[in-house]
Amino acid sequence: FPRQPDRVAIVTGGTDGIGYSTAKHLARLGMHVIIAGNNDSKAKQVVSKIKEETLNDKVEFLYCDLASMMSIRQFVQKFKMKKIPLHVLINNAGVMMVPQRKTRDGFEEHFGLNYLGHFLLTNLLLDTLRESGSPGHSARVVTVSSATHYVAELNMDDLQSSACYSAHAAYAQSKLALVLFTYHLQRLLAAEGSHVTANVVDPGVVDTDLYRHVFWGTRLVKKLFSWLLFKTPDEGAWTSIYAAVTPELEGVGGRYLYNEKETKSLHVTYNQKLQQQLWSTSCDMTGVRDVTL
Numbered sequence: 001f002p003r004q005p006d007r008v009a010i011v012t013g014g015t016d017g018i019g020y021s022t023a024k025h026l027a028r029l030g031m032h033v034i035i036a037g038n039n040d041s042k043a044k045q046v047v048s049k050i051k052e053e054t055l056n057d058k059v060e061f062l063y064c065d066l067a068s069m070m071s072i073r074q075f076v077q078k079f080k081m082k083k084i085p086l087h088v089l090i091n092n093a094g095v096m097m098v099p100q101r102k103t104r105d106g107f108e109e110h111f112g113l114n115y116l117g118h119f120l121l122t123n124l125l126l127d128t129l130r131e132s133g134s135p136g137h138s139a140r141v142v143t144v145s146s147a148t149h150y151v152a153e154l155n156m157d158d159l160q161s162s163a164c165y166s167a168h169a170a171y172a173q174s175k176l177a178l179v180l181f182t183y184h185l186q187r188l189l190a191a192e193g194s195h196v197t198a199n200v201v202d203p204g205v206v207d208t209d210l211y212r213h214v215f216w217g218t219r220l221v222k223k224l225f226s227w228l229l230f231k232t233p234d235e236g237a238w239t240s241i242y243a244a245v246t247p248e249l250e251g252v253g254g255r256y257l258y259n260e261k262e263t264k265s266l267h268v269t270y271n272q273k274l275q276q277q278l279w280s281t282s283c284d285m286t287g288v289r290d291v292t293l
C-alpha cells in the first residue's frame with residue numbers, strides 16, 4: 001500500500017487483537033494513529049511497542065469507553081482540541097457473548113457498545129471527516145462487522161434483547177446493525193456529495209481474546225481450533241487496512257468486504273426502509289440529529 005504520511009487515523013480497540021495489528025500497520029505506513037480504548041493499563045506499553053516497531057512517533061492513546069456516551073463525547077472533545085484532520089476512522093472495538101449486562105446508559109452491552117457506541121462516535125466525528133476528505137483523497141469510515149451477522153435478526157421491537165437474552169443472538173444483532181448503519185451512512189454521504197466513504201469488513205475467524213467468554217471444553221480444543229482454523233491478528237487486520245488505504249477503493253463506499261473482496265451481506269441489510277428505521281431509532285437513543293433521506 002502507498003505510504004500515508006500527513007494522514008490521521010483513529011482505531012477503536014487498538015490495544016488488542018485485530019485493532020492492535022491494524023494500528024501497527026497504519027503506523028508503519030506513516031499515519032498519525034490515535035488508539036481509542038478503555039484499556040488504559042495496557043495503553044502505555046502498546047504505544048511504546050508500536051512506536052518502536054514502526055519507527056513512527058505519531059502514535060498515541062486517548063481514553064474512550066464505548067460503553068459510555070459521556071466518555072465518547074469527552075473523547076471527541078479531546079480529539080477536536082488537537083485541531084488535526086481525520087482521514088480514517090476504524091470502528092473496530094467490540095465484545096462478544098458477554099453475560100447479560102448493560103452499558104452506563106442502560107443499553108444491552110453488545111448493542112450499546114459494539115453498535116450504538118460506534119454510531120455515536122462516527123456521527124460526532126463526521127464534520128471533521130467531511131473537512132478532511134478531498135477529491136481523490138476521500139476520508140474513510142471502516143467498520144468491523146462479522147460473518148455472525150448472517151445468522152442474525154434485528155428485533156426492532158426489542159433491540160435490547162430484554163424479553164429473551166441469548167449472548168450469541170445479541171452479539172450477532174449488534175454486528176448486523178453495523179452493516180445496516182454502514183449502508184445508510186454511505187447513502188447519506190453520497191447524497192450530500194461529501195468526500196467521505198463508509199465500508200464494512202468481516203475480518204474472518206481470528207485468534208484473539210474476543211473468545212474469552214466462549215466455552216471450549218478444554219484448552220487443547222481451543223488450541224487445536226486456533227491452529228487449524230483461525231487467522232493471526234495480522235491476517236485478521238488485513239481487510240480493515242485494505243479498506244482504509246487501498247487506492248482501489250478511492251471514492252468507493254457501501255461495500256461489505258471479506259478477504260479484500262466485495263461480498264454480499266445478508267439480504268435484509270439492503271432493505272433501505274430498515275436502514276432508515278434503525279438510523280432514526282439510534283438517533284433518538286444517542287441524541288444525534290436525524291437526517292431523513
Ligand SMILES: NC(=O)c1ccc[n+]([C@@H]2O[C@H](COP(=O)([O-])OP(=O)(O)OC[C@H]3O[C@@H](n4cnc5c(N)ncnc54)[C@H](O)[C@@H]3O)[C@@H](O)[C@H]2O)c1
Binds near residue numbers: 013018039066145209
Ligand atoms: N476475532 C474474531 O474471530 C472476530 C471475528 C469477526 C469479527 N470480529 C470483530 O473484530 C473486532 C475486534 O475484535 P478482536 O477479535 O480483536 O477482539 P479483542 O478482544 O482482542 O479486542 C477487542 C478490543 O475492543 C476493546 N473494547 C472492549 N470494550 C471496550 C469499551 N467499552 N470501550 C472501548 N474499547 C473496548 C478492547 O479493549 C479490545 O482492545 C470486534 O469488533 C469483533 O467483533 C472478530
